[in-house]
Amino acid sequence: MAALLAVADLAKDFPLPGSWLRPRHVRAVDGVTFAIARGETFGLVGESGSGKSTIGRMVARLIEPSAGTIQFDGGDWLALRGATLRAARRRIQIVFQSPYASLDPRWRVSDIIGEPLRTHLDLAAAPLHARVTELMAAVGLDPAMAQRYPHQFSGGQRQRIAIARAIALEPSLLIADEPVSALDVSIQAQILALLRTIHARSELAMLFISHDLSVVSHLCDRVGVLYRGRLVEQAPTRRLFANPAHPYTRALLAAIPRAGRSRAASAGGLALPRIGESGCAFAPRCPHARPACAEAAPPEMVLAPGHRVACFRAGEI
């Protein structure tokens, strides 16, 4: 089956502050390639500055890539402009981390959830009201609260509002950028359960972005691991956690705090970002690095069906 979303060699350069006379850039995303099938949940995991949110924003067309291609439903997603792009946006929706920043405080909940329906479908008042009621019920909110404002809701409830707005137009792909990171663990579990239910009920594919491996492993069919803008490993969830092949993935898994965790699991020192270097970005921290690792970027190799890793030494370590 053809992929719903196919991202190839995606890159993003950002100008460094204070360099407008002689522009210098930092490459936040570098040669990222992955695909998401219809109805599939793909997780992107990485630490701060790994480029995971930048990828989500490029797929949502909130920022433009510096290089690479994005195919969506067989078409060139990056070629869309103006009115065509605006109309197409209903196919890909995004939920952000902060349910405080992403909802307009002066709008009633019914207006927030109803806005995409008005904009894209031009629904009349009665069907609009019916659809908003239906959506609120679907995300576990009491439709009687439709006339309230965001500040009258808790963080978890606000994230439900954001999710209701995002699924209102029945998109094919939902990008969820750290949707539960601002929430307490008991509320986080409620939102994860909600996302699972929505996913089970529809043909919705999901790009789930998070720093939290346990959340990603819970929700996703496949996971990609980002390090300094590069996708170092991707595999079906179970396989990735059972057989992590990249030294960074291993370090990340070993770093998860838990009772009885073995000591000295953390990898190497804290190397500062090395921009514009040609070798493997993880080499300065990698316990398995060899001189060759610093010279050229390791190409992706396939270890097993669907399990790809970018490491020269993946087969031998």
Place this chain on the structure above:
Amino acid sequence: MTGALLELDDLHVEYPARRGTVRAVNGVSLRLERGMTLGLVGESGCGKSTAGQAILQLIQPPGRITGGRIVFEGRDMRDLSPEALRRLRGDRIAMIFQDPTSTLNPVMPVGAQIAELFRWHRSGVDGAEIRRRVVALLARVGIDEPERRVRSYPHELSGGMRQRVVIACALALDPALVVADEPTTALDVTVQAQILELVRDLQTERGTAVLLISHDLGVIGEMCDRVAVMYAGVIVESGAVDDILERPRHPYTIGLVASRPRIGQPDQDIRPIPGSVPDLAKLPTGCAFHPRCALADEACRNVTPALRTIGAQAVACHKAV
């Protein structure tokens, strides 16, 4: 000296608010022995940070401690004069906060900030000796080229490095107790692992007791000997960390443990706790957890449960077995 290093006895902290009195800490008792690590775990607004601040008498007015005792090394902290408190803080008790950026002075080199502690608390130590100790501390917390780094400003360091400097400040005078409030929550997971390891090593080396306040059961499980679970200003369950994490008995702790997705188990059925935490100004009657609890009955709605011993732990629940 006999007895625990730190003992809280029926501590109450309140904040007046327009919507009523916020009972942030509502009768908390706990004990921490010398050299041990006690975890205080709970979600936002459960009162765990307030309890930590109360120990060092850092509650900002209009908030105030309205009852209970805080006995540290045999003395009630509430009886100490401001001068005695100043001498104690940073010396016998130190605190580490979540955000190293707001803890450190942005316009002072990090070395000078550590040296200040010696000048305040160890007036007999001369400049050369202070400098030697500061460099040794920075080296000990894992900062490369400490002789050069003493002159660095906080903004020149990464988040992990700043938290190492904060730890160096906390341990400079060899305190008996460190209160660490979410010390690694702002850090990436690989950096967090390094910081936790550092704290553990230093603790073993120096015999420091740690009160670790965290929302993260994983961090608590890894670091602590004992743990107390807070909900709506009270301790609902406490005991040895393995007992609490493996055999939780309070419905809230059971829910908290069941809410955590476990790694590499995509088919795991996580069971969220329904509802959300109560407003501390409008606490439910009886057990504060009863509106979210599947086991709640008449007694739970009316009578506040006291901590009682069940198996190896103490549980404040009418229904727990």
